[in-house]
Amino acid sequence: MSEHHEKPEISPAARRFIIALCVLAAVLVALEFIIHRHAYFTTEGQPLFFAVYGFIAFIVVVAGGVGLRKLVMRDIDYYDQGERDE
Amino acid sequence: MSSLVTLLQIPGLLLVFGAAVVPFLPHKLRQAYMLAIIALSAYWCWGIDVGTHLSTNLAGLDLTLVRAEAITRPFALVFHIAAALNVIYAMHEKSRLTATSGLAYAGAAIAALFAGDFITLFIYWELTAFTSVFLILVSGTPRSFAAAMRYLLMQVSSGVILLAGAVLLWHGGQGLSIQAMQANTLAGGLVLLAFGIKAAFPFLNGWLQDAYPEASVTGTVMLSAFTTKLAIYMLALCFAGTEILIYIGAVMTLFPVFFAVIENDLRRVLAFSLNNQLGFMVVGVGIGTELALNGTVAHAFAHIIYKALLFMSMGAVLYRTGTAKASELGGLWKKMPLTMIFCIIGAVSISSFPLFSGFVTKSLTIGSVAKDGYFVIWMILIFASAGVLEHSGIKIPYFAFFGHDRKFEVKEAPLNMLIAMGIAAGLCIVIGVAPHLLYGLLPYDVKYDVWEAGHVLGEMQLLIFAILAFVFLMVRGWYPPEIDSTVLNTDWFLRRALPRTVNALSRPFLAAWASAVAQSKTAILAVLHTGEETSRKSGLVSGVASTGAAAAIFLAIFALLLLLRFVA
Numbered sequence: 001m002s003e004h005h006e007k008p009e010i011s012p013a014a015r016r017f018i019i020a021l022c023v024l025a026a027v028l029v030a031l032e033f034i035i036h037r038h039a040y041f042t043t044e045g046q047p048l049f050f051a052v053y054g055f056i057a058f059i060v061v062v063a064g065g066v067g068l069r070k071l072v073m074r075d076i077d078y079y080d081q082g083e084r085d086e
Numbered sequence: 087m088s089s090l091v092t093l094l095q096i097p098g099l100l101l102v103f104g105a106a107v108v109p110f111l112p113h114k115l116r117q118a119y120m121l122a123i124i125a126l127s128a129y130w131c132w133g134i135d136v137g138t139h140l141s142t143n144l145a146g147l148d149l150t151l152v153r154a155e156a157i158t159r160p161f162a163l164v165f166h167i168a169a170a171l172n173v174i175y176a177m178h179e180k181s182r183l184t185a186t187s188g189l190a191y192a193g194a195a196i197a198a199l200f201a202g203d204f205i206t207l208f209i210y211w212e213l214t215a216f217t218s219v220f221l222i223l224v225s226g227t228p229r230s231f232a233a234a235m236r237y238l239l240m241q242v243s244s245g246v247i248l249l250a251g252a253v254l255l256w257h258g259g260q261g262l263s264i265q266a267m268q269a270n271t272l273a274g275g276l277v278l279l280a281f282g283i284k285a286a287f288p289f290l291n292g293w294l295q296d297a298y299p300e301a302s303v304t305g306t307v308m309l310s311a312f313t314t315k316l317a318i319y320m321l322a323l324c325f326a327g328t329e330i331l332i333y334i335g336a337v338m339t340l341f342p343v344f345f346a347v348i349e350n351d352l353r354r355v356l357a358f359s360l361n362n363q364l365g366f367m368v369v370g371v372g373i374g375t376e377l378a379l380n381g382t383v384a385h386a387f388a389h390i391i392y393k394a395l396l397f398m399s400m401g402a403v404l405y406r407t408g409t410a411k412a413s414e415l416g417g418l419w420k421k422m423p424l425t426m427i428f429c430i431i432g433a434v435s436i437s438s439f440p441l442f443s444g445f446v447t448k449s450l451t452i453g454s455v456a457k458d459g460y461f462v463i464w465m466i467l468i469f470a471s472a473g474v475l476e477h478s479g480i481k482i483p484y485f486a487f488f489g490h491d492r493k494f495e496v497k498e499a500p501l502n503m504l505i506a507m508g509i510a511a512g513l514c515i516v517i518g519v520a521p522h523l524l525y526g527l528l529p530y531d532v533k534y535d536v537w538e539a540g541h542v543l544g545e546m547q548l549l550i551f552a553i554l555a556f557v558f559l560m561v562r563g564w565y566p567p568e569i570d571s572t573v574l575n576t577d578w579f580l581r582r583a584l585p586r587t588v589n590a591l592s593r594p595f596l597a598a599w600a601s602a603v604a605q606s607k608t609a610i611l612a613v614l615h616t617g618e619e620t621s622r623k624s625g626l627v628s629g630v631a632s633t634g635a636a637a638a639i640f641l642a643i644f645a646l647l648l649l650l651r652f653v654a
Contacts, residue, residue, distance in 0.1 A: 010561065018557055025554055028547045037540030040456035041464065044544075050468075054548035057472035058555035065347025066566050072574040073348065079572065079581055080229075 025051075096140065096151055097131045097162065097200045101169070101193025102213070108189060109182040116182075120173045120189055128166035131196065132159070138202060147256075150202025150263060156529035157383050158199055161319050163527065164387045165196050167513070168311035168394055175398055175506035176304035187220035188308045195312035199319060203262040204252035204277070207320070211248055211280075214313055215241030221305030222297055230300040236580060237297035240290075241313070244283035251276030264320070269328050278325060285317035285368065286361050288337045292577025294361060295345075299353040299410075303401040306353055310360060310397050311390050318367045318386055327374025332455075335372055336466045338365025343473025348566065349573050352400050352410045352482055356393070359436070359478045362470060363389050369467065370451040373458055376530035381450030383528055388443035388517055392435040395510035396482060399429035402499035402507070403486050412481070412568040417491025425499045426487040428507035435514040437479035438471065439549060440542050443514045446521035449536045449545075472552045479549075480556050485568060 032048055039045030094100050104123045111119055140152035169192035176184060194217055198210035215238060222234035254273035256262050267274045286294045298309050325331060342358035349355045370382030402425045403418060404410040419426045438444035455464045517524050525532040559565040
């Protein structure tokens with residue numbers, strides 16, 4: 001997943017955005033221990049369920065997409081080539 | 087004349103027939119005229135209460151031309167809002183074809199909402215196909231022509247299957263009226279299949295991602311509103327509580343999110359996203375409780391607006407830069423700041439951030455799934471919500487407006503586009519902040535508290551930590567690069583597998599035919615050759631000697647006949 005591109009440079013604006021995001025995330029984690037979340041399922045009731053699941057789900061979606069590329073990615077003129085062949 | 091007046095009373099037909107005048111009007115008058123008749127039609131439809139209002143008997147068939155259900159009003163309202171937004175968004179455009187077909191298409195879809203029987207529905211069902219195909223054809227490229235023909239093939243097939251289902255229903259004595267039915271009979275199954283094609287069920291979805299991004303800048307926006315939501319509406323009328331729809335819908339929410347990650351054409355990403363959103367609505371229909379159906383209707387309403395907004399923003403980008411490919415875009419926020427803001431409002435709405443429209447509508451569906459105890463489905467829907475954030479919430483705005491600065495020297499979107507996007511963005515916020523305005527239109531009382539603190543907290547945690555995951559992948563350089571490529575989808579079966587299979591299957595027959603032709607040719611040539619040989623000067627029948635021989639034979643027969651004459 002990592003071999004073909006290097007780390008992008010982070011602009012000052014992006015850095016400020018990331019810091020703000022981390023602060024917000026920290027606040028949301030803190031609120032978990034103040035606000036009661038009503039849960040329908042046991043899993044949902046686990047501490048920080050949504051934070052953990054959201055993070056993991058996002059990574060799985062992207063990783064799944066990368067895996068899917070091997071299966072379904074073709075040249076941009078894939079269908080045009082096909083028409084020429086036939 | 088009176089019959090025309092009766093016809094125009096059928097909701098939507100004012101727009102269908104009104105569209106016939108559109109090509110003959112000068113540009114400015116055309117815009118005013120279209121907005122006026124859309125407003126008139128909206129006013130007319132708003133006044134139609136639940137019940138049957140116009141029916142007729144045609145060739146022994148009882149047809150219900152105008153009938154409203156509890157969910158008709160919100161759908162009719164949002165279809166009119168979409169139609170009006172489309173006119174405003176396309177005001178800069180000189181194409182009479184786009185204006186005409188766009189208006190007629192909206193009218194056909196609105197008329198279909200009020201159809202009370204399957205024959206009437208069939209007519210509008212096909213009319214939406216024939217009016218909308220021009221929105222793809224107007225692109226004018228061989229590629230869009232081919233996509234338009236595939237689109238038409240799928241849409242018309244859906245209509246034919248619907249008609250077959252209707253005939254079976256009628257034959258089975260169940261009547262033609264559109265009402266709750268069983269999916270496990272042949273007739274019900276055919277009707278479900280017909281709806282499923284237009285609702286882009288898994289494996290029936292290829293036409294959506296194939297055709298929509300091939301339409302013109304304005305055409306794609308027009309297409310995004312009607313056909314698929316009409317199918318959702320019909321599913322809700324006929325198959326509410328059909329359990330299989332829960333699973334079909336869950337698959338629909340899931341698979342497009344992976345495709346959307348790797349699709350490079352941002353309008354095609356939105357087409358995958360549209361498919362995912364339909365999945366949430368189909369799950370709601372499958373659950374079928376009051377809360378779930380409220381969720382489906384509310385979601386469809388909010389979705390039409392924020393999805394149009396997203397397609398409009400990408401259309402504006404395409405209009406100005408000439409491309410909608412992520413690999414070619416970036417840094418546009420400096421040049422198109424208003425488009426960027428509107429796009430982000432659409433993005434946070436679809437991602438269901440609290441205070442935006444997606445949150446107050448999707449929560450109903452997901453809440454109904456939890457209430458009915460479908461744990462796995464619930465986990466899938468939450469997972470898919472993170473997927474929505476990935477492609478519609480982050481990828482679309484990030485790659486168009488931020489990311490690599492491609493140094494485009496372009497102007498902000500035209501004023502009319504900005505107005506249309508501004509109205510849509512305003513509606514996303516109004517619905518998000520004051521959901522009771524939308525809830526009041528829903529078929530059942532909403533008892534669900536979307537503002538419950540724990541619920542808002544959970545949603546915010548999900549979204550913010552998913553964004554953190556994006557930041558994590560970007561900072562590590564692990565986010566996959568955008569690659570200009572073709573992503574195979576289920577339209578592959580139609581475009582590649584089917585032609586190849588037909589070719590392969592027909593090969594033995596073609597070979598046998600070719601061999602038969604070759605052998606016949608040999609035989610004919612042999613006959614000709616023999617004829618030629620025997621007809622030459624020295625041949626059996628053409629030589630000098632043979633003339634005498636022929637005369638001798640003839641004389642012999644003649645003599646024999648004479649002899650017989652005398653003997654007899």
